Amino acid sequence: MAVGRADRREEVSAVDPADLDVVARQLGREPRGVVEVAHRCPCGCPDVVRTLPRLPDGTPFPTTFYATCPRLTGAISTLESQGVMREMTEELARDPDLAAAYRAAHEDYLARRAGLGEVPEIDGISAGGMPDRVKCLHVLVAHSLAVGPGVNPLGDKALAMLPQWWADGCCAPTEPAG
Numbered sequence: 057m058a059v060g061r062a063d064r065r066e067e068v069s070a071v072d073p074a075d076l077d078v079v080a081r082q083l084g085r086e087p088r089g090v091v092e093v094a095h096r097c098p099c100g101c102p103d104v105v106r107t108l109p110r111l112p113d114g115t116p117f118p119t120t121f122y123a124t125c126p127r128l129t130g131a132i133s134t135l136e137s138q139g140v141m142r143e144m145t146e147e148l149a150r151d152p153d154l155a156a157a158y159r160a161a162h163e164d165y166l167a168r169r170a171g172l173g174e175v176p177e178i179d180g181i182s183a184g185g186m187p188d189r190v191k192c193l194h195v196l197v198a199h200s201l202a203v204g205p206g207v208n209p210l211g212d213k214a215l216a217m218l219p220q221w222w223a224d225g226c227c228a229p230t231e232p233a234g
Contacts, residue, residue: 075102081228082124088112091172094121094202099226103128104198106168109175116177120169121198125228127221132193135217144190144210154209155187161208162187165199184211 071090078101079087089108097103103125111117123129148155165182184199185191193214200211221227 078102078228079105079124082126087124089117094198097125097128097222097226098220099222101125101226101228104201106172106202109169109173109178116175118169118178118181118183119195120165120172120183121195121202123194123198123201125221127224127227128197128218129194131218131221132197132214135214136193140214140217141185141190141193144213145185148189148210157209159187161196161199161211164203164207168203 071092075093076087076090079090082101087105087107089111090105091108092106093102093104094106095102095104103123105122105124106120107117107122109117109120123132148158162182165186166180169182183192184195186196190196190210193211196208196211197214197218198211199208200215205212
């Protein structure tokens with residue numbers, strides 16, 4: 057197990073410290089288990105990071121793709137408060153093709169997480185409610201942003217519903233305010 061911990065530290069240190077600083081300012085805390093910036097906002101800052109399935113403190117963490125931009129997460133929270141998750145879950149129950157595509161998104165998520173390591177406590181559990189329901193749009197949008205369109209149909213749908221969260225400028229400037 058000590059080798060795994062050393063490997064994780066090496067992976068985390070491969071992320072540009074400037075990006076980690078931006079993510080820390082976005083989150084208001086130090087990021088944990090980040091192995092890469094999985095997507096960048098049109099402003100250039102990270103808005104989705106890829107995280108280890110086991111955090112450095114040993115905690116299992118199923119959320120491989122984690123949205124960090126506060127403007128993005130705020131816009132997603134607005135969708136959640138409008139009942140979009142309930143509507144999407146109902147749509148899954150009615151549409152077998154959508155359900156099959158969403159199950160494939162679940163499998164994609166699991167495969168991408170497995171590439172970072174196996175964690176028995178979360179084996180078979182993806183995130184966001186996949187594959188049977190919609191529990192967290194943040195995860196689904198982050199997955200879509202990280203892997204591109206066509207993989208997570210409900211993440212893609214939620215992403216298309218969002219306003220341009222970056223339009224008012226960067227949420228975490230790369231240079232300290234001066």
